[in-house]
Amino acid sequence: MRPKPLSGFPEFLPAGRIVEQAVLDSLRQTFELHGFASIETRAVETMDALTRKGEITKEVYVVRRLHAAEGETGDDLGLHFDLTVPFARYVLENAGHLAFPFRRYQVQKVWRGERPQEGRYREFVQADIDVVGENTLAGHHDVEVALVMLEALETLHTRFGVPPVVMHVNNRKLAEGFYRGLGVEDHMAVLQRVDKLDKIGPDAVAALLVDELGLSAEAAAKCLELATICTPDTSFVERVRALGVQHELLDEGLAALAEVVEAAEAAVPGRLVADLKIARGLDYYTGTVYETEMAGFESLGSICSGGRYDALATDGKRTWPGVGISVGVTRILAPLIAKGELVASRSVPTCVLVAVDAEETRGTALATAAALRARGIPTEVAPKADKFGKQIRYADRRGIPFVWFGGAEGDSVKDIRSGEQVPADAATWTPPAGDLRPSVGRQA
Amino acid sequence: MRPKPLSGFPEFLPAGRIVEQAVLDSLRQTFELHGFASIETRAVETMDALTRKGEITKEVYVVRRLHAAEGETGDDLGLHFDLTVPFARYVLENAGHLAFPFRRYQVQKVWRGERPQEGRYREFVQADIDVVGENTLAGHHDVEVALVMLEALETLHTRFGVPPVVMHVNNRKLAEGFYRGLGVEDHMAVLQRVDKLDKIGPDAVAALLVDELGLSAEAAAKCLELATICTPDTSFVERVRALGVQHELLDEGLAALAEVVEAAEAAVPGRLVADLKIARGLDYYTGTVYETEMAGFESLGSICSGGRYDALATDGKRTWPGVGISVGVTRILAPLIAKGELVASRSVPTCVLVAVDAEETRGTALATAAALRARGIPTEVAPKADKFGKQIRYADRRGIPFVWFGGAEGDSVKDIRSGEQVPADAATWTPPAGDLRPSVGRQA
Numbered sequence: 001m002r003p004k005p006l007s008g009f010p011e012f013l014p015a016g017r018i019v020e021q022a023v024l025d026s027l028r029q030t031f032e033l034h035g036f037a038s039i040e041t042r043a044v045e046t047m048d049a050l051t052r053k054g055e056i057t058k059e060v061y062v063v064r065r066l067h068a069a070e071g072e073t074g075d076d077l078g079l080h081f082d083l084t085v086p087f088a089r090y091v092l093e094n095a096g097h098l099a100f101p102f103r104r105y106q107v108q109k110v111w112r113g114e115r116p117q118e119g120r121y122r123e124f125v126q127a128d129i130d131v132v133g134e135n136t137l138a139g140h141h142d143v144e145v146a147l148v149m150l151e152a153l154e155t156l157h158t159r160f161g162v163p164p165v166v167m168h169v170n171n172r173k174l175a176e177g178f179y180r181g182l183g184v185e186d187h188m189a190v191l192q193r194v195d196k197l198d199k200i201g202p203d204a205v206a207a208l209l210v211d212e213l214g215l216s217a218e219a220a221a222k223c224l225e226l227a228t229i230c231t232p233d234t235s236f237v238e239r240v241r242a243l244g245v246q247h248e249l250l251d252e253g254l255a256a257l258a259e260v261v262e263a264a265e266a267a268v269p270g271r272l273v274a275d276l277k278i279a280r281g282l283d284y285y286t287g288t289v290y291e292t293e294m295a296g297f298e299s300l301g302s303i304c305s306g307g308r309y310d311a312l313a314t315d316g317k318r319t320w321p322g323v324g325i326s327v328g329v330t331r332i333l334a335p336l337i338a339k340g341e342l343v344a345s346r347s348v349p350t351c352v353l354v355a356v357d358a359e360e361t362r363g364t365a366l367a368t369a370a371a372l373r374a375r376g377i378p379t380e381v382a383p384k385a386d387k388f389g390k391q392i393r394y395a396d397r398r399g400i401p402f403v404w405f406g407g408a409e410g411d412s413v414k415d416i417r418s419g420e421q422v423p424a425d426a427a428t429w430t431p432p433a434g435d436l437r438p439s440v441g442r443q444a
Numbered sequence: 445m446r447p448k449p450l451s452g453f454p455e456f457l458p459a460g461r462i463v464e465q466a467v468l469d470s471l472r473q474t475f476e477l478h479g480f481a482s483i484e485t486r487a488v489e490t491m492d493a494l495t496r497k498g499e500i501t502k503e504v505y506v507v508r509r510l511h512a513a514e515g516e517t518g519d520d521l522g523l524h525f526d527l528t529v530p531f532a533r534y535v536l537e538n539a540g541h542l543a544f545p546f547r548r549y550q551v552q553k554v555w556r557g558e559r560p561q562e563g564r565y566r567e568f569v570q571a572d573i574d575v576v577g578e579n580t581l582a583g584h585h586d587v588e589v590a591l592v593m594l595e596a597l598e599t600l601h602t603r604f605g606v607p608p609v610v611m612h613v614n615n616r617k618l619a620e621g622f623y624r625g626l627g628v629e630d631h632m633a634v635l636q637r638v639d640k641l642d643k644i645g646p647d648a649v650a651a652l653l654v655d656e657l658g659l660s661a662e663a664a665a666k667c668l669e670l671a672t673i674c675t676p677d678t679s680f681v682e683r684v685r686a687l688g689v690q691h692e693l694l695d696e697g698l699a700a701l702a703e704v705v706e707a708a709e710a711a712v713p714g715r716l717v718a719d720l721k722i723a724r725g726l727d728y729y730t731g732t733v734y735e736t737e738m739a740g741f742e743s744l745g746s747i748c749s750g751g752r753y754d755a756l757a758t759d760g761k762r763t764w765p766g767v768g769i770s771v772g773v774t775r776i777l778a779p780l781i782a783k784g785e786l787v788a789s790r791s792v793p794t795c796v797l798v799a800v801d802a803e804e805t806r807g808t809a810l811a812t813a814a815a816l817r818a819r820g821i822p823t824e825v826a827p828k829a830d831k832f833g834k835q836i837r838y839a840d841r842r843g844i845p846f847v848w849f850g851g852a853e854g855d856s857v858k859d860i861r862s863g864e865q866v867p868a869d870a871a872t873w874t875p876p877a878g879d880l881r882p883s884v885g886r887q888a
Contacts, residue, residue, distance in 0.1 A: 002759060003493070003537045006521075009486040011534065013541050014548070017482050033817045035794035035824035038461050042453040042567050043487070043523075043553060047510075049447070059510075063523065065557035066491075066504045077450075079487075079507065090455065093447045097457050099791070099841045101827050104458070109487060113509035123486050138827055140806065315446060347543070350479035362584065373477045380479035383545050383582055397543045 008116030009123045010330060015399075015438075016337040018344035019160075020125075022440040023333060024107060026159060027127050030152035031105040034144075036129050039104050041086035043111075044077040049089055059112040079111040083128045083326065088313040091132055091320055100134040100320070101141070107329070119300035119331050130324030132312055137321040139256055142288040142308055143263045149304060149325045150268045153292075160342065161442025162332065165304065167292045168230070168275035169260050172285055172307075174253025175276070178226055178240070181247030182219045189213055194227050195279045227277040233265055234258045236274040256288060286310040290325050294332060303328050345439045346399025349378045351431050352413070353395040354404040356385040364406050371426035372404075377436065379404075392416055401435050452560030453567045454774060459843075459882075460781040462788035463604075464569075466884040467777060468551060470603060471571050474596040475549040478588075480573050483548050485530035487555075488521040493533055503556040523555035527572045527770065532757040535576055535764055544578040544764070545585070551773070563744035563775050574768030576756055581765040583700055586732040586752055587707045593748060593769045594712045597736070604786065605886025606776065607739045609747065612674070612719035613704050614733050616751075618697025619720070622670055622684070625691030626663045633657055638671050639723045671721040677709055678702045680718040700732060730754040734769050738776060747772050789883045790843025793822045795875050796857070797839040798848040800829040808850050815870035816848075821880065823848075836860055845879050 005011070012020055028038070050060050061079040080086045083106045091098065107127040114120055129148060131141040146167060156162040175194075179187040193208045202224050209220035222243050229239050237254050257274055264272035280289040287308035294303050304327040312322035336342040352372055354365045365381045372379040380400070382391045388405070395403050395416055403414045404424070413429060414421040449455070456464055472482070494504050505523040524530045527550045535542065551571040558564055573592060575585040590611060600606035619638075623631040637652045646668050653664035666687050673683050681698050701718055708716035724733040731752035738747050748771040756766035780786040796816055798809045809825045816823040824844070826835045832849070839847050839860055847858045848868070857873060858865040 002539075003490075003533050005537065006486065006488070006490075009488065011485055012483075013538060014481040014483055017484060020484075021482060032793035033820070033822050035792055035822055037458040037792045038465060039456075039458055040461060040464075041455055042450065043555070044450070044453065044567070046447075046450075061507050062510050063505050063507055066506050066522070067557075078510070089447050093449065094457060095446075099838075103792070103824070111487070113511075123488070133827075141827070348479055348481045348547070349476035376477070378477050378479055380547070383577075383585070394543075 006122075008114075008121050010121060010334045012337060013347070015344045015347040016333075018347070018349075018438050019337055019342050019440050020329070020333055022160060022344070022438075023156060023162070023329065024125075024127070026155055027107065027152050027327070027329070028105070030148065030155055031127075031129055034103075034148045034151075036103045036105040036148070039087070039090060039106055040108060041080070041083070041090050041106070043079055043109070045080050045086055045089060047076050047078050049085060050078045050081065052085075059114050061111050061113050080108075081112045082110055083108060083126055084130075084312070084324070087128070087130060087132075087324075088320075088322075092313045092315055095134075095315070095318070095320075101131050101137060102133075103129075103131050105129045118335070121330055121334070124328065124330035124334075126326050127329050128306075128324055128326040130306075130312075130322050132320050132322035132324075135319055135321075137323065139259065142256065142323050143260050145306070145323055145325050146260055146272065146288075146290060147263060147267050149290075149292075149327065150264065150271050153304065153327070154268055154271065160440045162336070162342065163295045163297060165271060165292050165294050167264075167272045167290055167304070168278050169257060169272060169291075170274070170276055170278035170289050171253040171257040171287055172279075172289060173249045173287060174240070174257060175226065175279070177247035177250030177253055178243075178245050179223065181245035181250055182215070182222060184213070184215065184219070186213065190215075190223060191279055194223055194277070197224070197227055197277055229276040230273055231261075232270065232273045234261050234274075236261075236276065240276070253287075260288060280305060280307055284309070288323065292327075297332075297335065300331055300335065303332050341443055343441065343443045344399075345441075346401070347438075348380075348398045348400060349438065350380045350398065350400045351377050351436055352379045352402045352404050353391065353400045354379060354381045354406070355388060355391045356382045357406065358385045361385075361406070368404060368406055368411065368426045372429075375430070377431060399438070402431060450566075452558075452565050454565055454778045456781060457791070459788045459791040460777075462791070462793075462882050463781055463786050463884050464773070464777055466604065466788070466882075467600060467606070467773065468569075468571070470599055471551065471596050471771070471773070472549070474592065474599055475571075475573055478547075478592045478595075480547045480549040480592070483531070483534060483550055484552060485524070485527070485534050485550070487523055487553070489524050489530055489533060491520050491522050493529060494522045494525065496529075503558050505555050505557050524552075525556045526554055527552060527570055528574075528756075528768070531572070531574060531576075531768075532764075532766075536757045536759055539578075539759070539762070539764075545575050545581060546577075547573075547575050549573045562779070565774055565778070568772065568774035568778075570770050571773050572750075572768055572770040574756075574766050576764050576766035576768075579763055579765075581767065583703065586700065586767050587704050589750070589767055589769050590704055590716065590732075590734060591707060591711050593734075593736075593771065594708065594715050597748065597771070598712055598715065604884045606780070606786065607741060609715065609736050609738050611708075611716045611734055611736045611748070612722050613701060613716060613735075614718070614720055614722035615697040615701040615731055616723075616729055616733060617693045617731060618684070618701060619670065619723070621691035621694030621697055622687075622689050623667065625689035625694055626659070626666060628657070628659065628663070630657070634659075634667060635723055638667055638721070641668070641671055641721060673720040674717055675705075676714065676717045678705050678718070680705070680720065684720070697731075704732060724749060724751055728753070732767065736771075741776075741779065744775055744779065747776050785887055787885065787887045788843075789885075790845070791882075792824075792842045792844060793882065794824045794842065794844045795821050795880055796823045796846045796848050797835065797844045798823060798825045798850070799832060799835045800826045801850065802829045805829075805850070812848060812850055812855065812870045816873075819874070821875060843882070846875060 285307035289307035292304035306325035308323040413424040729751035733751035735746040736748035750769035752767040857868040
C-alpha cells in the first residue's frame with residue numbers, strides 16, 4: 001500500500017528541505033543585493049510558445065483538463081521546460097509596464113519529459129538571472145551576470161560547503177570570426193562538428209571538417225587548436241592571435257571575452273576560465289556563453305549555464321536583447337542531499353520544546369512558548385504530558401536542541417546535547433545565535 | 445504580436461511580486477515560529493491518487509509527454525489541485541522517516557481546471573499547515589492550527605494592512621449528534637439539505653427536510669435553528685442546550701468547539717466565531733471545520749479553510765489522523781494587488797543606484813557598489829554613463845530611493861525623494877532602516 005516515488009520527480013524529507021530552503025534563501029539574497037527583481041510566471045505556456053525553438057519539442061509535458069468541453073482544444077498548453085521562454089513571453093506581454101534595462105531573477109520548478117538519470121530530472125528547480133534591454137544592452141552586463149552568479153555560488157560554498165565551481169566562458173563571435181577569417185562561409189557547420197570534440201575526438205572532427213566541409217588540413221587543424229585553448233586569464237588572446245587568423249568579429253569576441261575574464265580574475269579568482277570549445281547549442285545564443293562545473297561532480301554536466309541573446313524577445317518592431325545565467329538548483333542539491341553530504345542540524349525549525357507537566361497545566365506551557373516566540377525563538381509545546389524522558393526523546397528525534405521545564409520552583413531550560421540544565425526566564429532567555437535556526441553544512 | 449494573459453493564470457508585475465514575497469515570507473515566519481517544518485511535493489500525482497475522492501475529478505489537469513512512447517500510458521499523471529492529497533501521499537510514502545505527530549507547512553501552486561471567475565483561478569498559491577499523528581492525534585491540535593493561522597493572518601493585517609479576517613468554526617460531530625438526538629438516522633442527508641440554507645432559504649430547506657426525509661415540522665425547525673447559531677464566545681453551548689436535544693456525540697462536539705472558541709477569545713479576540721451552519725463539503729472532514737472571511741472581500745468566499753480528518757492517510761494497518769488549514773494566498777492577494785490596494789514602495793530590491801561619471805570610471809562605481817553590498821545594502825550600478833538627470837530618472841522610475849555620486853571632491857548620496865544630498869562614505873553610510881528593503885502596505 002505504500003506509494004512509490006515517481007522516477008525523475010525528487011522530493012526531500014524535511015531536513016533535506018531545510019537545506020534546499022537555506023540554499024534558495026542565499027541565492028535570493030545575493031540576487032537582491034545586486035538589484036535583481038523577482039518575478040514568477042505561470043507553470044504553463046501555450047504549446048505555440050514552447051515549440052517555437054523546435055528542437056526541444058518532444059520533452060514538453062502537455063497539460064489539458066480531464067473533462068475538456070466539447071470543441072475545446074485541449075492540447076494547447078504545456079508545462080514550461082525552462083525559465084527563459086516564459087521570461088521572454090512575460091517581457092513581451094508586460095513591456096509597457098517594465099523599466100529597461102530590466103533585471104530579474106526567477107526561481108521556479110520546470111518540467112521535462114526526459115528519461116530520468118543522474119543529474120537529469122523530470123521536475124527540477126532552476127534559479128535564473130537575466131538582464132534584458134530595449135533594443136540595446138551594454139556588454140558590461142555579460143560581465144555582470146557571470147560575476148553575480150559566481151558570487152551566489154561562492155556564497156553557497158563558503159556558507160554551506162557546497163563544492164566550489166568553475167565557470168567556463170566563451171563568445172560565439174570569437175569562433176564565428178575565427179572560422180570566417182579562415183575563409184569558411186558556413187561557420188555553423190564548423191561549430192556543429194567541433195562541438196563533437198569530446199564525443200568523437202580531434203582526429204574524427206578534423207576528418208569531418210576536411211571531408212564534409214572541404215576545409216584544408218591546415219584550416220581544420222587551426223579550428224581544433226582554437227577549441228583546445230582554455231586559460232584562467234587573458235592569455236587566451238595571445239594564443240588565438242598566434243594562430244594568425246584575422247577577422248573583425250574575432251577581434252570583437254576576443255575583447256568581450258577578455259573583459260569577462262579580467263573582471264572575474266579580480267572579483268572571484270580561480271572560478272572562471274576562458275574555454276574556447278564551449279558552444280551551448282547551435283542557434284540560441286549570439287555572444288557570450290557560460291557553462292559551469294562543480295568540483296567532484298563533473299559527471300553531472302553543467303550545473304549553471306547561459307549566454308547572450310541578440311533577441312530574447314521581439315514584437316516585430318522592437319527587439320529585447322538579453323544576457324542571463326541559470327543555475328540548476330535540484331541538479332546541485334539532489335545528489336548532495338541524497339548522499340548525506342549536505343545536511344541540516346535538525347529536521348524542524350523548532351529551537352525550544354516546552355515540556356508539559358500535566359494536561360491541566362498545558363496553558364502555562366503555551367504561555368511560555370508564546371513569550372519565547374514573541375522574541376523570535378521558534379518554539380513548540382510538547383504534544384502530550386508524557387514522562388519527561390519521553391518528551392526529551394520527542395525533541396531528540398527532531399534535533400530540537402532545548403527543552404524547557406516549568407514548575408513551582410521556577411523555570412529551567414536543558415540543552416539536551418550536553419545535558420546541562422540552567423534556571424531561565426522565558427521573557428529574557430536567548431539561545432546561542434547558532435542554535436536559533438537549523439544550520440546547514442557539509443558532512444565530510 | 446503582444447501575447448495575451450491566460451485567463452485564470454494570474455501573474456504579477458515586479459512590484460506586485462514584492463508584495464507577494466513579503467506576504468509569503470511573513471506566513472513562513474509565523475509557521476516556523478510555531479515549529480512547523482516545510483515540505484514541498486512534486487506538482488504531479490498519479491491520477492489514481494487525485495481521483496480517489498471522486499467529486500473533484502473533472503477539475504484535474506492531466507499531464508502527459510507530448511511524444512509519449514508507444515504503449516506508454518500517457519494519462520496517468522495530473523497536476524495536484526490542493527496540497528492535502530499530496531501531503532497524505534507524502535506521509536504514507538515517508539512514514540518510516542517522519543517523526544509523529546508531524547507538523548508541516550507547505551506553500552505551493554495548485555491547479556484546477558475550473559471556469560475562471562473572481563476569486564477562482566486555474567493556477568494559484570496555497571499555504572497549508574497540518575498536524576498529523578500516527579493512529580491518534582490530540583484535540584488540542586484543533587485549537588492550535590486555528591490559532592497559528594489566525595496569528596499568521598493577523599500579522600499580515602498589522603504588518604501590511606491586509607484586511608482583517610473572521611474565522612468561522614464548527615464541529616461535524618456537533619451537527620451529527622444533534623440530528624441523531626432528533627432521531628434522524630441519515631444525518632448526512634440532513635446536512636446536505638441544511639448546507640443549501642444560503643442558496644434556497646430556510647423555508648425551502650424545512651420543506652426538503654419534512655418532505656424528503658420525513659422529519660417532523662418541529663424537528664426540521666430545530667435543525668434550522670441550530671444552523672442560525674453564530675457566537676463570538678462559548679454562549680453557543682447554552683443556545684444549543686436550549687433546543688433540548690441530547691446525544692453523546694453532540695456533547696463531544698460542543699466541548700471540542702468550546703475549547704477552540706475559548707482559546708481564540710483569549711489569543712486573538714474578535715477573530716473567531718462558532719458558526720453552526722459551517723459544513724465544508726460532505727464526507728471529507730470528521731470533526732472541527734474552519735472557514736474564513738476577509739473583511740470587505742466576503743464575495744471571494746472563504747480565503748482560509750480546513751478541518752480535522754480521522755484518516756488523512758491509511759496503509760490498511762496504520763491510520764494517520766490530521767487537522768489542518770489552508771490559506772488561499774492568491775485569492776487574497778490577486779484582487780488587493782490588482783486594485784492597487786496593497787502596494788510595494790518600489791519595484792526593485794535596490795536601495796542605492798551608483799551613478800557612473802563616464803564608462804572609463806565604471807570600475808570606481810562598481811567598487812562603491814561592492815562596498816555597500818558587503819554591508820547588506822542592495823545596490824545597482826547605472827547601466828550607462830548618461831547625464832546625471834537621466835541616471836536619476838532611472839532610479840526614480842523604479843522607486844530606488846538613493847543615488848550615489850563619486851567624484852574628485854569625495855562621494856555623496858542623494859535622497860531623490862527629498863532632493864537632499866550629503867557627503868557619504870561607502871564603507872560606513874547606512875540608509876534609514878525603512879528604506880533598506882521595499883516596504884509593503886495598504887493604499888487607502
